[in-house]
Amino acid sequence: xxxxxxxxxxxxxxxxxxxxxxxxxxxxxxxxxxxxxxxxxxxxxxxxxxxxxxxxxxxxxxxxxxxxxxxxxxxxxxxxxxxxxxxxxxxxxxxxxxxxxxxxxxxxxxxxxxxxxxxxxxxxxxxxxxxxxxxxxxxxxxxxxxxxxxxxxxxxxxxxxxxxxxxxxxxxxxxxxxxxxxxxxxxxxxxxxxxxxxxxxxxxxxxxxxxxxxxxxxxxxxxxxxxxxxxxxxxxxxxxxxxxxxxxxxxxxxxxxxxxxxxxxxxxxxxxxxxxxxxxxxxxxxxxxxxxxxxxxxxxxxxxxxxxxxxxxxxxxxxxxxxxxxxxxxxxxxxxxxxxxxxxxxxxxxxxxxxxxxxxxxxxxxxxxxxxxxxxxxxxxxxxxxxxxxxxxxxxxxxxxxxxxxxxxxxxxxxxxxxxxxxxxxxxxxxxxxxxxxxxxxxxxxxxxxxxxxxxxxxxxxxxxxxxxxxxxxxxxxxxxxxxxxxxxxxxxxxxxxxxxxxxxxxxxxxxxxxxxxxxxxxxxxxxxxxxxxxxxx
Numbered sequence: 451x452x453x454x455x456x457x458x459x460x461x462x463x464x465x466x467x468x469x470x471x472x473x474x475x476x477x478x479x480x481x482x483x484x485x486x487x488x489x490x491x492x493x494x495x496x497x498x499x500x501x502x503x504x505x506x507x508x509x510x511x512x513x514x515x516x517x518x519x520x521x522x523x524x525x526x527x528x529x530x531x532x533x534x535x536x537x538x539x540x541x542x543x544x545x546x547x548x549x550x551x552x553x554x555x556x557x558x559x560x561x562x563x564x565x566x567x568x569x570x571x572x573x574x575x576x577x578x579x580x581x582x583x584x585x586x587x588x589x590x591x592x593x594x595x596x597x598x599x600x601x602x603x604x605x606x607x608x609x610x611x612x613x614x615x616x617x618x619x620x621x622x623x624x625x626x627x628x629x630x631x632x633x634x635x636x637x638x639x640x641x642x643x644x645x646x647x648x649x650x651x652x653x654x655x656x657x658x659x660x661x662x663x664x665x666x667x668x669x670x671x672x673x674x675x676x677x678x679x680x681x682x683x684x685x686x687x688x689x690x691x692x693x694x695x696x697x698x699x700x701x702x703x704x705x706x707x708x709x710x711x712x713x714x715x716x717x718x719x720x721x722x723x724x725x726x727x728x729x730x731x732x733x734x735x736x737x738x739x740x741x742x743x744x745x746x747x748x749x750x751x752x753x754x755x756x757x758x759x760x761x762x763x764x765x766x767x768x769x770x771x772x773x774x775x776x777x778x779x780x781x782x783x784x785x786x787x788x789x790x791x792x793x794x795x796x797x798x799x800x801x802x803x804x805x806x807x808x809x810x811x812x813x814x815x816x817x818x819x820x821x822x823x824x825x826x827x828x829x830x831x832x833x834x835x836x837x838x839x840x841x842x843x844x845x846x847x848x849x850x851x852x853x854x855x856x857x858x859x860x861x862x863x864x865x866x867x868x869x870x871x872x873x874x875x876x877x878x879x880x881x882x883x884x885x886x887x888x889x890x891x892x893x894x895x896x897x898x899x900x901x902x903x904x905x906x907x908x909x910x911x912x913x914x915x916x917x918x919x920x921x922x923x924x925x926x927x928x929x930x931x932x933x934x935x936x937x938x939x940x941x942x943x944x945x946x947x948x949x950x951x952x953x954x955x956x957x958x959x960x961x962x963x964x965x966x967x968x969x970x971x972x973x974x975x976x977x978x979x980x981x982x983x984x985x986x987x988x
Contacts (some may be wrong), residue, residue, distance in 0.1 A: 454531055456480035457987055461568035463524040464627065465558070467987045470495060481667075486487045492987060493525055510548040512687070515559055515746035517550075520616065524626060526986035531620030536942045538893065543613040544876050545849035548598045554606035555648040561787060562612050563631030564647070565605055565650075568657055568665045586677040587905050589627040590614040590708075591669075595656070595688040599821030599852030602829075604638030605651035606936060610686050614708070614897070622898030622949035623982030625907055630677075634669060636662055659979055666695055674703055680966075681904050681912065683897070689744035704904070706912040710748030712893040713819075715917040715924075717749045718756055719842065720871050720891050720938050721815065724842055727933040731758050735770065738887040740804055740854060741820035742775035747790050749817065753922070755914055768793060775818075778802035779810075805829040808837070815842035818854030822847070826855035828835055831863035842869045846891055857888035875982035886936040895924045895939060899952035906953070906981040908959045908967025915963065916956050923955035924948065953978050 456479045457464050469490040476482045499519065506512050516538070518528045531538045540546060550557065566577055594607030611631030618624040636655040643649040647834065657665075673680055682705040684695055698706045706712070725732040739746045749773045757767035772795045773780040779802070780787060780795040787795055801807050808816065808830060816834060818826060826845055834841035840863055845854035857876035860868040866881045869890035877885045900920060904912065927940045927948055940948045954975045961970045971977035
């Protein structure tokens with residue numbers, strides 16, 4: 451049976467206007483009778499959506515509702531995000547997306563991305579061509595190996611690429627038709643999933659070693675052949691895989707890893723902001739990491755580059771960075787360190803007590819990338835307060851349950867002196883009559899702007915220089931009054947404005963380093979804005 455044009459329009463998320471179709475359009479496209487007679491504005495539709503969301507209690511059910519809206523009316527979905535990002539980002543991404551990934555086998559509805567299994571290695575190009583869009587500029591790719599702090603979620607990790615790419619558009623205006631979420635299925639070691647009849651992925655233990663690496667290489671080759679202007683963002687791979695993949699491909703194709711480089715950039719932005727607003731040189735900062743995996747390595751590596759940019763030698767920069775992993779402080783006497791960890795191992799006595807390490811190292815800042823909830827206990831915070839007038843406490847692990855401490859704990863145990871920022875959002879805290887607004891070191895201030903700059907300039911590669919530029923651009927947008935209220939990052943409600951400013955600075959760096967695929971425009975800001983998606987009915 452031939453499908454009617456009007457009915458097809460109502461099922462096309464890019465073209466669907468729902469009740470906003472005019473009377474003339476309804477008659478032209480055969481929509482009469484399929485919609486109530488009243489023609490509504492986009493604003494009226496948003497009022498209805500907000501009202502319906504108000505009737506839903508659980509965040510996970512709001513997530514299901516919103517992702518369904520994404521697959522039915524793209525314009526309306528992005529209008530919601532862009533008009534109130536502080537409200538909707540926690541619903542479409544962290545922390546709610548973590549629960550959504552855990553339950554994806556039970557709640558998944560509609561086609562939102564591509565599943566490519568290792569068994570399909572020899573015909574990846576054909577699978578990519580099944581996607582309806584022919585010109586893809588961005589893909590966020592995961593193998594589900596380490597989703598947030600939740601571990602191996604297999605193909606259910608697809609929720610992360612879906613959410614990330616929604617933020618590319620919602621926070622920076624990257625046109626959504628140029629984006630594609632992908633999950634690479636190499637199996638899962640999650641026993642609960644393997645025994646769940648609703649788990650949609652391969653029911654076998656993860657494939658590793660050369661077979662896994664060959665699959666990744668086949669994917670990179672195929673996706674660049676099918677979409678020659680694509681940028682690959684790797685997301686939530688296990689640490690050793692993430693580092694190896696990035697090292698292998700970052701100088702060959704346009705690619706980056708947000709867990710490593712994006713996290714590093716937003717962390718660095720926070721420290722630049724703190725240094726500037728405290729009136730101290732960045733080179734006086736000293737960092738102690740809890741966690742020494744891919745995220746820690748990415749942050750530390752970018753910090754080293756920032757120290758060097760500010761005048762230190764590499765050897766001097768490394769002296770400012772210490773790490774503590776599951777086995778204790780990284781010191782040279784240990785013989786269990788991975789190659790990438792050895793550069794951050796120092797001479798000194800070993801300890802497996804993090805609070806003791808604080809007293810020995812005397813850091814100005816502690817950084818939590820361990821995914822161990824509560825690891826920054828009262829003794830840790832009090833020790834930081836003993837050696838610092840304003841201790842910098844950054845528990846970056848997601849989701850909220852895995853945060854190394856809460857904002858309330860940091861402010862209370864430091865007696866209101868802590869400079870706090872976290873990976874997940876925390877509500878304002880009142881301590882002894884003063885209200886502190888916790889900062890959120892959210893990559894959302896980095897990767898959407900990076901995407902917009904790459905999209906506009908047709909960048910051929912993504913470099914660490916671009917991430918340092920992004921970090922500096924984010925830090926510049928924090929005011930002294932923000933800092934007085936406890937903020938060291940811009941406010942999420944201003945994310946679109948922030949993203950434009952950051953994208954302009956990144957684009958300038960792209961043109962400066964000769965990596966652009968287009969001619970440099972006279973006015974880069976105007977050029978960037980002209981490339982942005984505006985969610986409006988046409």
